[in-house]
Amino acid sequence: MPLRVGYVPEHFLTPLMQFHDADQGKTFVPVCCPSGTGQLIKALKEDQIDIAIALTDPLLAGLAKGETCYKLCGSYVSSSLNWAVSTGAKSPYNSIADLKGTPVGISRIGSGSQTMACVMALQQGWVGEDGKITPIEFKVCDDFKGLRDSVNDGSTSCFMWEWFTTKPYRDSGEVRFIGSVPTPWPSWMIASSTDAQRAPAPDVSDFLTKLTGYVKEFDSPEGRKQKDVDYLMKSHGYPEEDIRAWLETVKYVGDCAEIKGEVLINTLDVLEQTGFIQRPAGGFVVESLINEDVARLV
Known part of the structure; x- marks a missing residue:
């Protein structure tokens, strides 16, 4: 049975879709989750997908809060993700500073849009006497x-x-940008179900090995020069100048089956500072967060 791989329909997932174009469902079938990582985690929990390519911070936050339906099995994008802070076309807000104490929109509880709002609040100094961010x-x-x-x-x-x-949507005038907040960690990782029948280790390893090949091809100088641009123009309809600007900022991992322990620790430290998670009495044990039958902790 091919694995069910959940993904968000964004340009970051182009190597996965190129893999699917060539593989035609032999290794995996893609399951679109447009609401983001919160939806992906829910899909893992509800047996709708076996693997998720998702944002680092909500995946780690879920594990830190005791989620047991998945573990990390690999890495995907090594560069940070730049989150635009958007407001309405005619709203009264003109800077991030104007947002203090206002209601913030998120896609799902536990999503990247929620964790990054907490990071934004921490960076802005919206904290109480205890040093934790004021409730949002x-x-x-x-x-x-x-x-x-x-x-x-x-x-x-x-x-x-x-x-x-x-x-x-900014260019069309539907929303306005009033700032941006890059993630202070590599932005995308891969998680697999802890149910070995749904996500057998040999199948997950085979998927990661093959995905690595497509990631390397997409991330190569030759791919970036024109092939990636042509594919993204056709698949997403983005202007060529935007695609080339994005390609200047994004970097992918060299091996999808490797996970850097320092990335996990650093991300958990920041999430703890925001108050989004709490450190357990014995501290975080990164080995407990990964599928050691598949992933290599480095």
């Missing part, structure tokens, strides 16, 4: 369209989503 009023908007609608109907002040995915 979050409004769940389900998906990208719901988020855009929320800032224009006034039910939220802002939302955070990847810069280039949001840019066409």
Whole structure:
């Protein structure tokens, strides 16, 4: 049985889709989860997918909060992700500083849009006497369209989503950018179900090995020169200048089956500072977060 791989339909997932174009369902079938990592984690929990390629911070936050339906099995993108902070076309907000104490739109509880709002608050110094960020009023908007609608109907002040995915809506005047917050960690990782029948270690390892090949091809100088641009123009309809600008910022891992322990520790440290997670009495044990039958901790 081919693995069910959950993904978000964004340009970062191009190597996965090129893999699927060539593989035609032999190794895996893609399952689109447009609401983001919160939806991917829910799909893992509800036996809708076996593997998720998702954002680092919500995956780690879920594990730190005791989620047991998945473990990390690999890495995907090694560069940070630039989150645009967007508000409504006619909203009264003109800077991130204006957002303090206002309702923030998120796609799902536990999503990257929520964890990064906490990082933004920490960076802005919106903290109490205990050093933890002051509580944020979050409004769940389900998906990208719901988020855009929320800032224009006034039910939220802002939302955070990847810069280039949001840019066409900024260019059309639907939303306004009032800032950006890059992730202080490599942005994408891979998780697999802890149910060995759903995600057998040999099958997951085979998937990661093959995916690595497509990642390397996409990330190569030759691919970046024109092939990647042509594919993204056709698949996503982005302007060539935006694609080339994004390619200047993104870097992929050299081996999808490797996980850097320092990335896990550093990310968990920042998430703890935001108050989004709590450190257990004995500290974080990174080995417990990964599928050691598949992933190599380095």
